[in-house]
Amino acid sequence: MAMEYGHGYGQAAGTGHRLPAALRAPFEARTWREFGYVLLSLPVSVVLFSWTVTMVALGAGLLVTFLGIPVLAAALAGCRGFGVLERGRARGLLGVDVADPEPLRMRKPGPAAWMGALLKSGASWRHALYALVQFPWAVFAFSVAVTFWTCGWGLLTYPLWFWVFPAYVGRGGLQLYGDAHHSVYLDNPFEITVTALVGLVFTLFTPWLVRALTTVDGLLVRGLLGPSPLSARVVELESDRGTVVDTAAADLRRIERDLHDGAQARLVGLAMDLGLAKEKLREDPRTAARMVEEAHGEVKTALQELRDLARGIHPAVLTDRGLDAALSAVASRCTVPVKVEVDLPARPAPAIEGIAYFTVSELLQNISKHSRARTASVDVWRAEDRLMLQVTDDGVGGADVARGSGLAGLAARLDAVDGVLLVDSPAGGPTRVIAELPWRPGA
Structure with a gap:
């Protein structure tokens, strides 16, 4: 294993805004993309709902004959096709990146195997469930978003178009109340100003309302159109x-x-x-x-x-005396002084103990070969259901999992047992590598 040290670290530059987020929201591209998603959801959901209900009902009715199976398979295939459209729409307008569901598992090619795989696939039925659930939600979201959006902008711009009423309708302004004996119109400067302020509140609030509505859409897409956990x-x-x-x-x-x-x-x-x-x-x-x-x-x-x-x-000292003695023996062979601290209430399972030993051993070898460090330390402890390993050195730094094939291989080995490898190694040092392993008690 080889740990590569180098330079080339960058920092993400932040972009400041002069206006608060609440004032920027009505004019941001994200808001209009989300509103466009809500608008498109209604016609898409109508077509998808109609297809699903019609084809599933027809297929269920024809199950007494052989024709019901291909009709149901066609219904589910259509739902999966709409799922591709919906994932693309969510990715493009909402920034929700959902992976494709698991592919169909067919033992042998052929129409019969394809229909059987469709009917047995849980992902196919989740797509059909999405069609049934998303339709009423799309109607509700469309109605709420369009109502708030049009009312907000309409009232906000009322001072610009209220003159239409006295000029062409024969009224003083927008009618707020009216019956056979009395009518109230928004026609004086105070009422016009208050109307515009109410519209401003609606306009500033609507983007966050639309964002909440599309958040639910994102959850539906993730939960029903993506791969199952x-x-x-x-x-x-x-x-x-x-x-x-x-x-x-x-x-x-x-x-x-x-x-x-x-x-x-x-x-x-x-x-x-x-x-x-x-x-x-x-x-x-x-x-x-x-x-x-x-x-x-x-x-x-x-x-x-x-x-x-x-x-x-597998060193005998690890089997006989545990991690403390085994890591101390490894540290004594390192080319730099290494301080070892092991604080464990009990010994972990032999498999986890062995992985921990070889992880620290390889990291210390890298320190000897590449770090140009003067001192190093190894700390091992338990944190709830995790075995924690930390190896630090005061060397030149620059270690990177993306560039170091050895670190990448070590990370893959840890990931195979639900472990995690974290590397913090800025150029110039120091380097800190933390490994997490699942805690499994020994016999």
Whole structure:
């Protein structure tokens, strides 16, 4: 694993506004996009609702014959097609980015398999439910938004068009009240001003009302037109399983390479040297004794290589004495002084303990190779249902998961067990890496 250090950090520049958000809202592009979404929702929902109710009712009625199944499948297929439109509309006008639902699972191609997959798909029925739920909501949102929006702007601009009433209608202004005996018109300067102020309140309030209405639309799109939490979790677990399998395969290849190039090659050479020593034992005992002595040294080296290899697989000190002793042993081999603090009420599960050990071990190796640090520290503690690891150093900084393949691989390994890797490493240091793992108590 290699941690890359470098520069090139940027800062997001903030943009200030002179007007408060409440005064800007009626003129912002976001407000008009949201209002446009509400306007479009009514005709779209009418078509979608009509399609769904007609086709589902027709298909249900025809289920006594074989024709009901293809009609129901066509109804659900149409709903999924409208779902594509609705996700695109929400993405373009509301900024709500919803992933596509899980694809149809067909064991074999063909019309019958396609219809069966549609009818068995929970996502298809959620699309149909969206058509039924969204229609009444779209009618309500359209009525409220249009009413408030037109009243607000109409009253706000009343001073500009109130002259229409005396000029063309024969009245003093907009009629506020009237019966057979008495009428009240908004026709004097005070009433016109109050009317405009009421319109201003409506105009300033309507954008936030529309935003609340479209928030509900966003929730409907996310909840009914996107992937279900269960299917998303299945996809995540499948990805994590692939990561675990790839990591295990890479570890096996590394162990095989170390055995083949290290201890195995040394033991083969040792066997040959002992064979030569055996042949020379009678002819030249002194030379044979020297060769045996050299072979003894090779045995010691091979044993040390095997110990190092076994430590890389799973160190005995971790099994026997836990994280505190194992991490202290790793820290003693680091090229910079490392302070180790382990505060755990009990030992975690062996699998979590092993992942924690190798995570800290790889981070300390990176500190030795790349950080140019003078000191480092390792802290381990439990926070509710999480095992927390923190490795810090005062080196040059610049570590980045996006650029460092080693850090990216370590993050993928942690993610495979629902862990998280966070890196805070500004240019110039210091570097702080926090790893979170799920806490699972040991036996």
